[in-house]
Amino acid sequence: MASLVRKLEQFVRLSAADHAILNRASSERVRRFGPRVDIVREGEKPTDVHLILSGWACRYKQLEDGRRQVVSFFLPGDICDSNVFILREMDHSIGTITAVSTADLSRDFFEEVAANHSRIATALWWDTLVNAAIQREWTMNLGQRTALERTAHLLCEIWLRLRLAGLTSGNSCEFPLTQADLADATGLSKVHLNRTLQELRAAGLIVLKGRTLAVPDLDRLMRAGLFNPNYLHMDHEGRQLDARTVDAAAGCG
Template structure:
């Protein structure tokens, strides 16, 4: 089962035909990128929608002097902007963090979904609304939370999103982000990021071993980050309604 199918099935009950359609699209027009490479650059004309099959990527904005702000992370199963081909040019860049493989989804794929796959279309709307909610939460993170709250909140969010796609164990997940990545995502300096991670380690809230993140007490980390998972809409209301039809 693809990461996209696993994630979308948290919201709707996909039929065998739905899953076949999504898995078929995921297997066509596949491209691979090395770590720290651009998939799409600001100013380019977007043609297709990118589905992350494997690896981690990010959406970022960059100033002329090189300063960069990461404004979102893309994980396996994530779609980079469902309607991006409507735009004349990219207003942001998409770059890889690890080696990444993507599937390029053409406009015709979404036309076919709209015409004959209503459950997938509903799930894609859910994806869009959740992404908007995540962006609102990131704005709150940058504007109001302390450094420690900011970091704890981001780690909780990434863990929950990975678990949604079947990529996290009960208390651990792959975590390839560097301190520089975390600095660009949280608006903190690298020195401040290092200090904040040390504080979370000292409180036994996180364990970072190589490229693995272990959360000894998820509830405590959520409390430290003032994290409420409601904005990720994990309650599966749509799936429950679907089951009652």
């Protein structure tokens, strides 16, 4: 939950009551999954929204012959489609990459937020818009960037999202993605992806050892990936919605 709060507060400062409902929701209906299993499958009826408490997951589509396209990665603090329960059936699958803990958020939770916690509701809309912006950027990646550019771009995005959630340490972070995961996300063959990673390593842009990624010079990696972070909207755009300011104006202290 700390990662979710940290992310939402990039947009709006939440009140003590906001924190309380988020903490309650994150602890009531917790489930745990092993690595490389599905949380929900395409064709199933969604009943809840999944909040990633720990671990990494992905959204993917798969063809009948087994070919897979990863269309997004979920990190701690991410909500998997905040309105998915209105759909009759899932049009994609969500699978784990590592062991994952989720909190299942019900329709009642979102109705309570909409009725009584306007700052959370606004921040969730912001989060939805950021996710849409990420999907647009991934489309640009697949359609226009070279193999090296799209791989560098994806690594920049993951790095910044982890930093936003407080999950980096210095210039390093946990990085459990396999080359197959990266290939499925970038639309490259495994051979081409491997060659591209070697180019990034040789240029001193990344260091990949085991399950750890180090980025010695983020600016250089961003230039290599033609990366503009504006689509992540990390610059406190909702600062006018600061809970302390709003509550003081309303006489709430």
